Amino acid sequence: MMMYRKAATLLVGSFYVSAFQSGSFQTGTIIRKSPFFNSSRTSNIGTFALTSGPSFCEKCGSTLEIKIPQGDERKRHVCRNSECGYIVYNNPKVVVGAICTHSDRVLLCQRAIEPCKGKWGYPQGYLELGETTRQGAARETWEEAGVHFDPSKSELIALYNLAGMQIQTIYRVELESDEFEAGHESSDVRFVTWDDIPWDHLAFPTVQWGLEHAKNMKDEIKPTVQERTKFVTLDGQWKVEEG
Amino acid sequence: MMMYRKAATLLVGSFYVSAFQSGSFQTGTIIRKSPFFNSSRTSNIGTFALTSGPSFCEKCGSTLEIKIPQGDERKRHVCRNSECGYIVYNNPKVVVGAICTHSDRVLLCQRAIEPCKGKWGYPQGYLELGETTRQGAARETWEEAGVHFDPSKSELIALYNLAGMQIQTIYRVELESDEFEAGHESSDVRFVTWDDIPWDHLAFPTVQWGLEHAKNMKDEIKPTVQERTKFVTLDGQWKVEEG
Numbered sequence: 001m002m003m004y005r006k007a008a009t010l011l012v013g014s015f016y017v018s019a020f021q022s023g024s025f026q027t028g029t030i031i032r033k034s035p036f037f038n039s040s041r042t043s044n045i046g047t048f049a050l051t052s053g054p055s056f057c058e059k060c061g062s063t064l065e066i067k068i069p070q071g072d073e074r075k076r077h078v079c080r081n082s083e084c085g086y087i088v089y090n091n092p093k094v095v096v097g098a099i100c101t102h103s104d105r106v107l108l109c110q111r112a113i114e115p116c117k118g119k120w121g122y123p124q125g126y127l128e129l130g131e132t133t134r135q136g137a138a139r140e141t142w143e144e145a146g147v148h149f150d151p152s153k154s155e156l157i158a159l160y161n162l163a164g165m166q167i168q169t170i171y172r173v174e175l176e177s178d179e180f181e182a183g184h185e186s187s188d189v190r191f192v193t194w195d196d197i198p199w200d201h202l203a204f205p206t207v208q209w210g211l212e213h214a215k216n217m218k219d220e221i222k223p224t225v226q227e228r229t230k231f232v233t234l235d236g237q238w239k240v241e242e243g
Numbered sequence: 244m245m246m247y248r249k250a251a252t253l254l255v256g257s258f259y260v261s262a263f264q265s266g267s268f269q270t271g272t273i274i275r276k277s278p279f280f281n282s283s284r285t286s287n288i289g290t291f292a293l294t295s296g297p298s299f300c301e302k303c304g305s306t307l308e309i310k311i312p313q314g315d316e317r318k319r320h321v322c323r324n325s326e327c328g329y330i331v332y333n334n335p336k337v338v339v340g341a342i343c344t345h346s347d348r349v350l351l352c353q354r355a356i357e358p359c360k361g362k363w364g365y366p367q368g369y370l371e372l373g374e375t376t377r378q379g380a381a382r383e384t385w386e387e388a389g390v391h392f393d394p395s396k397s398e399l400i401a402l403y404n405l406a407g408m409q410i411q412t413i414y415r416v417e418l419e420s421d422e423f424e425a426g427h428e429s430s431d432v433r434f435v436t437w438d439d440i441p442w443d444h445l446a447f448p449t450v451q452w453g454l455e456h457a458k459n460m461k462d463e464i465k466p467t468v469q470e471r472t473k474f475v476t477l478d479g480q481w482k483v484e485e486g
Contacts, residue, residue, distance in 0.1 A: 056304035058297030058331075063304075071427070073386070074371070088301075091336050092370050094410055127335050128317070132404035132472050134486070143316070152486055156470060159399065159412070161375035167337055167412070169402070184314070225468055227399060229375050243377070243395055 053077050053090060060084040095168040096136035097124030098154065099214045100147060102178040102191060109144045110188035111203055119203035122210065133169045145189045146181030149173045158213055160206050161229040170210045172223065296320050296333060303327040338411040339379035340367030341397065342457045343390060345418040345434060352387045353431035354446055362446035365453065376412045388432045389424030392416045401456055403449050404472040413453045415466065
């Protein structure tokens with residue numbers, strides 16, 4: 001087994017070439033630290049997370065400082081109280097969603113709350129402790145639309161990465177009934193045909209992705225899983241990549 | 244559109260039938276709250292998260308209390324300082340992993356740290372802010388084994404739910420080189436044939452799942468995504484379900 005590493009292997013694909021070309025990295029030397037997180041593409045997000053983060057230690061109430069903990073490779077919020085030394089690990093959250101259909105119509109909810117109040121989408125929200133992603137998708141559907149489905153009957157249809165802050169697992173499921181009752185987060189709930197989806201009034205880009213993909217897959221017994229990544233480019237623009 | 248709900252729809256599949264049979268839920272009445280999180284199956288996990296959670300507000304340093312915030316449906320840690328009112332949302336974390344191969348051999352790392360020090364596995368760890376799941380899998384591979392790969396070349400091969408505390412996205416990738424260098428979290432790194440995988444010395448059950456699935460998929464150009472859920476049953480045992 002070979003026990004050396006070539007600097008050339010730092011070139012890690014078209015996503016990251018621009019970051020390397022920006023001069024953020026030395027070439028011809030071995031860099032032990034991961035280039036991924038430290039690329040210009042993602043550093044703004046990391047900085048934002050640090051500057052907008054916690055001020056006090058949740059364990060002892062002391063103030064926090066930003067530093068690289070021993071044995072770590074990135075800055076974290078660390079408790080100033082040396083007897084405590086608590087380290088804050090702030091990680092991306094998981095969002096779960098469900099594209100529910102009944103007789104070729106799809107369940108949509110109009111948002112009664114911000115963000116995007118008044119816009120339409122399928123039931124979705126943050127995954128909670130103690131539930132699986134399928135259960136979470138079913139819970140959100142229950143909370144927003146008063147609709148139950150069997151989580152084990154749902155199928156994974158999409159996996160989205162949003163700028164390193166959030167990942168989404170989206171399921172599809174054929175309902176046994178078209179009964180519903182709008183929850184307090186929804187101002188309206190409807191079953192609409194695929195052609196009647198209000199494409200210009202959807203809450204988030206991911207809602208459009210999910211619905212388009214679900215429409216494309218509606219006659220497929222085994223749907224392909226759509227993977228998409230939305231991120232900030234070096235010039236500050238949003239970009240979407242497949243995969 | 245029908246605007247009522249039947250209690251019968253509370254029966255949400257074989258996963259949850261046992262929870263319903265345990266008497267945790269009323270039958271014949273309409274229950275607005277989600278049955279999923281409140282089932283006996285998951286309540287221990289939720290309780291654990293609350294009792295082992297934060298003591299002080301990370302925003303203002305005041306003490307926290309456990310209560311259901313207005314408009315919410317579950318208990319959270321909430322700041323006692325009414326001028327602050329910060330609510331703690333504690334969610335499952337994302338783990339990313341990479342099953343890397345080169346010429347029909349798979350990259351394994353021996354853990355130099357707890358838990359499961361001395362056991363073997365593929366590179367994996369918590370997803371960090373600012374990176375996508377593919378980038379995270381590549382970063383972990385770099386950190387643990389000194390191996391680079393192009394995240395865009397990796398393929399999703401498994402999605403695991405662990406007792407509502409963690410979800411894992413596992414990728415596979417064929418490496419362009421078999422060079423490596425053990426990182427400080429690894430006491431040894433090796434490329435082994437599929438038959439030489441130390442099945443009895445793997446770090447976690449999920450590692451075994453991933454490697455078995457990757458082995459089954461090794462000749463498939465487009466791998467199927469394995470979905471598995473590990474959870475605690477009513478009698479306190481671990482159980483694994485497909486999906």
